[in-house]
Amino acid sequence: MTYLAKPRLLTANAPRNALGYTRRDYEGAISTLCAGCGHDSISAAVVQACYDLDIEPHRVAKLSGIGCSSKTPDYFLGNSHGFNSVHGRMPSVLTGAALANRELIYLGVSGDGDSASIGIGQFAHAMRRGVNMTYIVENNGVYGLTKGQFSATADKGSKSKRGVVNNDSPIDLVALALQLGATFVARSFSGDKEQLVPLIKAALRHCGPAFIDVISPCVTFNNHAGSTRSYDYVREHNEAVNRVEVILPRDKIETTYPPGSLRRIVQHDGSILHLRKLAEDYDPSDRIGALNYLQGRQALGEIVTGLLYVGDGTQDMHGHLNTVDKPLNQLGDAYLCPGAKALEALNASLR
Amino acid sequence: MSAVQAIQSCNEFVIKFANVNGSGSASANELFSRAIMRMGVPVAPRNVFPSNIQGLPTWYEARVSGQGWLGTRGGCDMMVAMNPQTWDRDVAAIDPGGYLFYDSSKAMPRSKFRDDITVLGVPLTAMCNQEYTDARQRQLFKNVMYVGALVALLDMEFDATATLITDRYRGKDKLIDANINALRIGYDYARQHLPCPIGLRVERSDKVGDRIFIDGNSACGLGAVYGGATVAGWYPITPSTSVIEAFSSYCRKYRTDPDNGRGRYAIVQAEDELASIGMVIGAGWNGARAFTATSGPGISLMQEFFGLAYFAEIPAVIFDVQRGSPSTGMPTRTQQSDLLACAYASHGDTRHVLLFPEDAYECFTMGAQAFDLAERLQTPVFVMLDLDIGMNEGLCAPFDWDDERRYDRGKLMSYEDLEAGKNFGRYLDVDGDGIAYRTIPGTHPTKGAYFTRGTTRNAYAKYSETGADYVYNMERLRRKFDTAKSLVPAPVLHNAAQPTRIGAIYYGSTSPAMAEAMALLEAQGVHVNTLRVRGFPFCDDIMQFIADHDYVFVVEQNESAQLRSMLINEGEIDPKRLVRVLHYDGSPITARFISKKIADAVSEHKISPIDQAKRKVAP
Numbered sequence: 021m022t023y024l025a026k027p028r029l030l031t032a033n034a035p036r037n038a039l040g041y042t043r044r045d046y047e048g049a050i051s052t053l054c055a056g057c058g059h060d061s062i063s064a065a066v067v068q069a070c071y072d073l074d075i076e077p078h079r080v081a082k083l084s085g086i087g088c089s090s091k092t093p094d095y096f097l098g099n100s101h102g103f104n105s106v107h108g109r110m111p112s113v114l115t116g117a118a119l120a121n122r123e124l125i126y127l128g129v130s131g132d133g134d135s136a137s138i139g140i141g142q143f144a145h146a147m148r149r150g151v152n153m154t155y156i157v158e159n160n161g162v163y164g165l166t167k168g169q170f171s172a173t174a175d176k177g178s179k180s181k182r183g184v185v186n187n188d189s190p191i192d193l194v195a196l197a198l199q200l201g202a203t204f205v206a207r208s209f210s211g212d213k214e215q216l217v218p219l220i221k222a223a224l225r226h227c228g229p230a231f232i233d234v235i236s237p238c239v240t241f242n243n244h245a246g247s248t249r250s251y252d253y254v255r256e257h258n259e260a261v262n263r264v265e266v267i268l269p270r271d272k273i274e275t276t277y278p279p280g281s282l283r284r285i286v287q288h289d290g291s292i293l294h295l296r297k298l299a300e301d302y303d304p305s306d307r308i309g310a311l312n313y314l315q316g317r318q319a320l321g322e323i324v325t326g327l328l329y330v331g332d333g334t335q336d337m338h339g340h341l342n343t344v345d346k347p348l349n350q351l352g353d354a355y356l357c358p359g360a361k362a363l364e365a366l367n368a369s370l371r
Numbered sequence: 372m373s374a375v376q377a378i379q380s381c382n383e384f385v386i387k388f389a390n391v392n393g394s395g396s397a398s399a400n401e402l403f404s405r406a407i408m409r410m411g412v413p414v415a416p417r418n419v420f421p422s423n424i425q426g427l428p429t430w431y432e433a434r435v436s437g438q439g440w441l442g443t444r445g446g447c448d449m450m451v452a453m454n455p456q457t458w459d460r461d462v463a464a465i466d467p468g469g470y471l472f473y474d475s476s477k478a479m480p481r482s483k484f485r486d487d488i489t490v491l492g493v494p495l496t497a498m499c500n501q502e503y504t505d506a507r508q509r510q511l512f513k514n515v516m517y518v519g520a521l522v523a524l525l526d527m528e529f530d531a532t533a534t535l536i537t538d539r540y541r542g543k544d545k546l547i548d549a550n551i552n553a554l555r556i557g558y559d560y561a562r563q564h565l566p567c568p569i570g571l572r573v574e575r576s577d578k579v580g581d582r583i584f585i586d587g588n589s590a591c592g593l594g595a596v597y598g599g600a601t602v603a604g605w606y607p608i609t610p611s612t613s614v615i616e617a618f619s620s621y622c623r624k625y626r627t628d629p630d631n632g633r634g635r636y637a638i639v640q641a642e643d644e645l646a647s648i649g650m651v652i653g654a655g656w657n658g659a660r661a662f663t664a665t666s667g668p669g670i671s672l673m674q675e676f677f678g679l680a681y682f683a684e685i686p687a688v689i690f691d692v693q694r695g696s697p698s699t700g701m702p703t704r705t706q707q708s709d710l711l712a713c714a715y716a717s718h719g720d721t722r723h724v725l726l727f728p729e730d731a732y733e734c735f736t737m738g739a740q741a742f743d744l745a746e747r748l749q750t751p752v753f754v755m756l757d758l759d760i761g762m763n764e765g766l767c768a769p770f771d772w773d774d775e776r777r778y779d780r781g782k783l784m785s786y787e788d789l790e791a792g793k794n795f796g797r798y799l800d801v802d803g804d805g806i807a808y809r810t811i812p813g814t815h816p817t818k819g820a821y822f823t824r825g826t827t828r829n830a831y832a833k834y835s836e837t838g839a840d841y842v843y844n845m846e847r848l849r850r851k852f853d854t855a856k857s858l859v860p861a862p863v864l865h866n867a868a869q870p871t872r873i874g875a876i877y878y879g880s881t882s883p884a885m886a887e888a889m890a891l892l893e894a895q896g897v898h899v900n901t902l903r904v905r906g907f908p909f910c911d912d913i914m915q916f917i918a919d920h921d922y923v924f925v926v927e928q929n930e931s932a933q934l935r936s937m938l939i940n941e942g943e944i945d946p947k948r949l950v951r952v953l954h955y956d957g958s959p960i961t962a963r964f965i966s967k968k969i970a971d972a973v974s975e976h977k978i979s980p981i982d983q984a985k986r987k988v989a990p
Contacts, residue, residue, distance in 0.1 A: 049834070078820060081657065081812045094822050094834065101812035102822040103656060105649070106679050112604070112646035116653025116661060117812070119602045119637040124657075124813050142649070145642040337639075344633045348601035349658035349811065351635055353778050356599040358625040360772045366593075367769040370583035371408075 038074040046070045046077055048098040052091065058210030058236030058251075059089055059158045063096040065213055066127070066156075069220040070097065073268070075125060081117055082127045085110040085139060088165055089131030089158035089236075097127075108139025111146035111155070115337070118151055121347035122338045125224060126153040133163050136172040136191045143193070147200035147229050152336035154223040155202075155231045157193055158210070160238040161249040168241035179246030192318070194328060197231040198311050203331040204230035205310070207324060209254050210237070218264040219327060225266065225291040228333040235323065259317055261302040261326040265294040288333045295327060304330050375487040378468040379570040382412050382437030384448040386521075386571075389461040391454050392421055392429040399514030400431040401764065402539075403521060406532040407435055408584060408766070411576040415441040415883070417763045417959065420703050428457045439578055441730075441765060442884030443959040449571055451517060458483065470569055472521070474513075491565055493520045498556060512553035519557025526568035528575070529558055583731075583769050587760035588664075590731035591690050592617025593770070594738020595662055596625055599778050600688070602661035603638045604650030606669065609703060610758040611692035614664035644669035648676040648687070655686040656823065658811035660742045660778075662688035667696035670712050677751055678717025681848075682825040684798075684809070686745035686752075686781070689713075690738070693757040695957050704957025705758035707879055710933035713753045714907055719826075720845060724752045724855050725907040729882035730760055732767035733905075737860065746781035748855055749809060757928070759880040759959045782808045789818040797821045797832040798844055805851030852908055859906025862913050865889070867898035874920035875952075875969065876913075878904040878934060880959065881926055887962035888969070895966075897973055899924070904934065914942045917949070924969055926952040928960050 034042040046067040051060050070080065077099035084090035086107035093102045105113045114128045128146075135143045135157050146155065161174040168181050172191045179185055197205045204226040208216040216234065223230035235254050237243050243250045248257075262283075269290035283295040283304070295304060303309050310329040317324045344351075378384070388403075390396035397418070404414045415434045421427040434444050449470040452461045465471055467487045473479075475492025484490055495516050499509040522532050533551050540546040561567055591614045595603070605615045619638055626635040641647035647663045654661035665673070670691055680687050693709045695701030716723055724744060726737040737754055745752040782802075784795055789810070795818065798807050807830075810819035821832035829835040830843065867889070877885045882903060892899055902916045917923050917938065925935040932951045939946050952968045954960040 076816055078813055078816045083653070099817055099820045101810070101820050103653075103683075104822065104824045105652075106675055109645060109649045109676070112641065112649025113653035113656070115639065115646075116602060116604060116650035116655070116659075117657040118653075119604075119639065119650065120654040120657035120659030120661070121813065141642055142646055145646060149639070338637070341637050341639070342633050343637050344628050344631075344635050348635070348637060349654075351601060353599065355635055356601065356626070357597055357772075357778075360774045362625060363597075363770045363772050367581075367583050370585050370769075371581075 037071050039076060041071065041077070043067060043071045045099065046097055048093070048095045051095040053088060054240045056239040057088070058160065058234075058238070059092050060095070061210040061213065062156065062158055062216070062234050062236060063092050065216045065220055066096045068213075068217045069224060072217070073221055073224060075224070079123075080125045080127055082129065083110050083114045083117065084129040085131070085134040087131040087134045087163070088238075089129055090134055092158070093127075093129050108134050108137070109142055110134065111139065111142035111151070114153055115146055115149065115151050118153060118337065120349040122152070122343070123347050126151070127224070128153050128155045130155065130157050132157060132159040132161055132171040132173040132193075136193055140172070140191065144196065144200050147197050147202045147231065150201065150335065150337045150340060151229055152227055152338070153229060154220065154226070155229065156220070157231075157233050158236040159193070159233050159249070160236050160242050161247070162238050162242040164238050164241055175248040178248045179244075181241050181244055192314070193231070194233045195311060195314055198307055198314070198329055201229070202231045202329075203228040203333045205329040206231070206327045207233045207235070209235045209258055209325055211251055211255065212258070212325070215260060215263060215325060218266050221266040222264050222287070222291070222293050222327065222330075225287055225289050226330070226333045227288040228336050254323060257321060257323045259299070259322040259324050261297070261299040261313070261324055261328065262304065263296040263298065264327050265296070267292040267294060285330055293327070293330065298326070304328060307331065375467045377489050377570045378448050378466065378470070380448065381572045381574050382435060382576060384571045385432065385434050385444050385446055386449040386451065387447045387461075387464070388431040388433075388451040389454045389457050390429050390431065391456070392427045394514070395511045396429070396431070396453065396514050399518050400433070402515070402532065402535060403518045404433050404764075405535050405584065406518075406522065406527055407433075407573055408579050409531040409535060410528055410573055411579050412437055412573055413439045413441065413578050413766055415443075415765055417443060417759070419958075428454050435573065437576055437578055440883065440887040440962065442887050443961045445961045445963050451521070453517070470571065472517070472524070489569065491524060491569070493517065493557065493560055493565070495557075498560065502553075502556065512549070515550050515553040516557035519554035520561040520565075522554070523558045523561035523567045524565060524569050526572045526574070529554070579766065581769050582766045584764055584766055585731045586613070586762060586764045587728065587731045587734040587756050588613040588692065588762060589617040590734035590767075590770075591664065591738045591754065591756065591761070592619075593621050594735040595688070595742070596621045597735070597772060598660065598739035598742035600660045600662050600742060601636050602650065602654035602659045603636070603663065604641050604647040604654070604661065605638070605663050606641050606644045606647045606665070608644075608666045608669050610694050610762045611664040611666045611669070611690060613762065614690050614692065644672040645676065648673040648689070651687045652676055652680050652685050655680070655745070656683070656812075660686070660688075660746070662690065662742070664690040664692065666692050666694050667709050667712070670709050670716070674717045677723065678719055678721050679825050680751045681717065681721045681723065682719065683823050684749040684807070686742075686749055688741045688745050688752050688754065690754045690756065692761040693755065701957055703758070705880065705959055706928055706955060706957065707755070707757055707881075708929040708933065708955070710755065710929070710937065711931075713755065714937055722852055722908070724748060724750060724859060726752065726754050726859065727878040727905050728754065728756050728760065729879060729903065730767045731765060732770065734760065735770050740860070743779040744855075744858055747779050747806070747858060748851060749781060749806065750851070755879060757880050782806055784808045784810050784814070784819055786815050789815045795819050796830045798828065798847065799830040800847045800850065803850070804854045805847045805849070806854060807847070856908045856910045859908065859910070861910060862905055862916070863903040864912070864916065865901045867900050868893055869898045871898040871900055872921040873897075873899045873973065874916060874923040875899050875901045875926055876904060876916070876923055876934070876938070877901065877926040881928060884960045884962045884965055885926060888965035891962055891966040892969060895970060897970055899969065907937065909938065909941050913938070917942065917944055922948050922950055924950045924952050924972070926960070926965055928954050930955045
């Protein structure tokens, strides 16, 4: 499909956020994905989250790999720079971009093939390296662009559209992210906007690697009986542990939630996460507990969603590397080049 | 000693050290070379080392050349045989009339020697055991002791050597005294027990001048600092690792913020070469100067990303320290065998900019220049050095830098440009040189953002599968590559003493051997004009040089004549006119090899001069 310009009709009274932008200012090109694709709901959630957070669109850099999911950054944040890179290699490209300018907000969009199969190495290392990013996997358990092959997240025993049974064990990216050091780990469902939008908002405000696995049914190749990634299956088996509300430092902090089921988490940037607990025994600050809970529920055939873990996001990769505050891509010649005099001294030491 | 005359030579000889890897010999050998250079006599040292850390044989060869020839000569006038494991082959390697220096602590059967060489024994182990109790000291000072003995045998200046030790360990007086003591013990023993000096001698000269002594990898790391690199993504691989080590150490020295001790650079050791080049490309896309250093296998792994960077037009610098590949072993030997893998790297119609430094000086200058070129051309730039210049210290011109020089950031569209309403088409050729303007992420709230893709877009970076858009882009990329011809370093031409129709083309680390080979040939009456290629794409001067000669030797250190293939391909040259001179056994090419190949070809009429009338001249 060739590019279609999106009509820019605007009503004068369209709501505006604190920066004066309308939601339309956060949209991108028209999606070329199949009608009803879960990925489009995720794009809409990204738009809503950035609008709600009053993020200047050009302060976001959106990067992706290859696949249906990786096409989506073109469909949101049209005023942000985007990079549709190499299959499975978004994490390294994003890492490099983040090294160059620590001030932008980095959003990595990937799929289950892109992250769990070809790109699992890069996924793992971006998590453990502490790259300050929001990493969204649009997980449908299937290769869409090449017409329906299983991906590495497909459940064992699930059936493809053609009736082929998957015999390989699935990779759970959420469990991996927990093990590898991500400091924000969540899972959601593309069909659950109420849960997804606040999770994306919280992740965007988190300092450090924030991972969200979004189950996103493929309407064309993975939305049939026998699939464990169909809309019906996910709705039936979804077990949400909590609901998140993101409160920014500037907001007047009020809550209507009843005490006792609320958990308040202050993020490093001052934003406050209110977690309305649905599962009473769930503690999102316990990494090991999160893994146990996740795997226990998985054994029961449930898909756990919500904010599964949030840790201390105080140090990211730049903190580890002890780089200067000013973005490296803005350092001028005078800060970078030691000059002729230093070279003369060096020459003298080499004789 | 039999009838064979002992070799007599002042300031022209090759001495080899046969050591055991990990025994601490490297710094003693370097001390020896530097001591000779302090006397104003040029030395070209080279390591031959195995792919392990400790225990296997390793050799250090120092060519002392008062005439200033810095290439490998071949042969061996004196062997310092410190490794019993390789004794037989080391003794056999000595030229007739040469010298054998060995540790005579233990008696050796006569059959282990040769009668056409001079044998010089020093009981190093016995002397060390007597002097030191600590095992490590016994080992380390044994090395310094043999240097002391060599100082006496070769008539070198003891004081110049001692001063070097003082310089090296400045501030650590205990170490200075201990080392000089060991040097003295070796020196005194040789003076008392051996015929000092032997036929090989070093005499003070003034041929070193203001040259410096450094390895190419360090110079690359320094070039990256001066070139403004702030991001390095890398993965360890011999023989490129020390490029990053040097960058890291120079950054600590020159790029640490004096106020808070924080770094104006970021170095990330990636999980593999794919990730390292991915980081470089991400950083380049985001406006930082970024590079990686790697070798052949890394180049192979990075192929897909090179294609992306080429088509998405993202600056990147790659230092490729070439070596024998694949496997472990040959990778510690030198080669120039990645030209094709880099020049046409990746899928699709790609071609890349290559630079060919000849020594550490050019590793520095081209290393810095590569970042300007990468940003000017918005494309990957490969600095093609090799193990020979990368990992061996050598003499080169002192580094220089013009403080007036400013980084060429290329065609960047700024906030002000966008605000003023300048037409921004990311892939639009507005200047006719094939180079489009780019914006850095975060430049402007509402203007200048674009979605970066490999292909499949129009001049305004909008998604397009239209054939005409693709063709427009490819033609622009071709124009851009033509523009690069005038930006890469120009070739270096050297005319023979007499007019000749014979030419020779070479590049990179072949340089010192080539210069010497030309002198050897000239002495035989064979005159050859030479041209050193320093960059790809090839500029017109290179094609003109080929056109101006009846036949042209192409001297390379690979098996498949890669530069020759590129010349034929790019210049549409008749292959018959380009004659292969190929050296690829892993050792550095020698002047003897080159001159013999060329002399044989000329004298045996293996190549007949081509009829002028029939000769096709390259356009």
